[in-house]
Amino acid sequence: MSFSMRRVRAVMLRNIMAELTNFGRLMDAIYWPTIDIMLWGMTSSWLAQSEQQIPNLVLVIMTGLVFWQIVMRASYEISVGLLEEVWSRSFVTLFSTPLSINEWIFGVMLMGVLKTILVLLFGVGIVWAFYTLNIFSFGWMLIPFSFALIMFGWVVGFLGAAVIVYKGDRVSSLPWVFAFLFAPFSAVYYPVALLPNWLQSIALCLPTSYIFEGMRSVIATGEFPVKDFAMSMGLNAVYLTCALMLFRFMFEKSRARGFDRL
């Protein structure tokens, strides 16, 4: 049989249709390159623009890397945990028991804390083993920021879970998308001041920008920035309340359509 361009076009069309109807594939094509370019572009730009030597540069970057994992883990524990129930078609099994939604929420939040402690210990150990850098060399002033990051991880997790509980596995890439969405605006590796003005406005609305600025301040000055910490906790409290309300609202909206479709 001769080579047919018609069949080649059919293959291409099939891929185009899959691309347009699959949220995950769309994200792969557009979202991730954008996030990577923003995040690493800004970091490179900061390093290039810094005329003076940045004190403890490697430690600053490593601290950002390790502590951003806290947001990711606390968030995944909620959103991926929920997604796994959907994937295994066990959502009805779980919520046809006496388990209440508040108990589920509390359980996954606590799991986020446990997982975070493990990840933090592991991350700090890896940095020590590979780079002989001690992230806690500035005392334990970074610990309160860890809790603030867990809280923000919960916010991100419940925002993702709110969509998953309604849409099911059609939005299965959402936990990863959501966790990284805030990274470029959180000033994880570079100062907020480096961002364009309009992005600075977004960054200042995020608790993570205060957290990472505060952590860099601890590394630079050795002093605990009370104001940054208070701002991050205040914003976290507001966002967590809103995220929980949204999750509960979407949970009930999903229940009205029936959990058996998930």
Place this chain on the structure above:
Amino acid sequence: MSQTPVLTVSNLVKTFPSTDGGVFTAVNNISFTLHHGEILGLLGPNGAGKTSTIQMLLSTLTATSGEVAYFGKNFFKHRSDCLQSVGFASTYVSMPGNFTVMNNLMLHGRLYGLGGRALKKTIEKYLTIFGVLDVGNQNTKTLSAGQKTRVMLVKAFMTQPKIVLLDEPTASLDPDIAYQVRQFIMQQQRELRVSILLTSHNMDEVTEMCDRVLVMQAGSIVADDSPAALAARITATTHTKPTLEDYFLHVARGGKA
């Protein structure tokens, strides 16, 4: 069987927005009771509203209106309390596939406040009864359809519920295992006075097991009687005695209930 209702459903309605912008009524103002120690069958063609009804009785689907009471207690206000006494199994739901059967069942027991060695022994007892003790250490995702159905039945009965809701409990089982499962369910009714609400498309099974049958059609209950009484409502198309299946086909094809 005593006439004490353990489950009372009053004017239960479920509507969904339909694709044409209107409203689709899946369950239309149904009322019934399940009595202590009774096996009540819920029959109807596909789309009649049986699964929606069961889902509302488990609060995995919100009712549009109406009331449900378990042991006289308002279910929508005391969900956790009520579900403590309710077991559920369905062919269409599952448990996390990466956990072993035993771990899944232990976790399930914990959601009912059970735990420890006593729980493990209870689970082993029910795994033995349903002939699936050998799969206890297997990952749940490796089970065959029949094994999975039996594990779900273990899940439904292991918490020693007073009421069990079963959505097609013998679907995907071979005739021998299905027979054993039916015997077990009837034994639970006889010996422990467990009340059971079950859906099935197997008319012989319903005839054998159920004290009473509710027939649903287009979201409404169109008949409520014993299997024998329902069968006697129609004239058989053959010379043999009419069966519940004859009655079911009569109603499903639009005949008068």
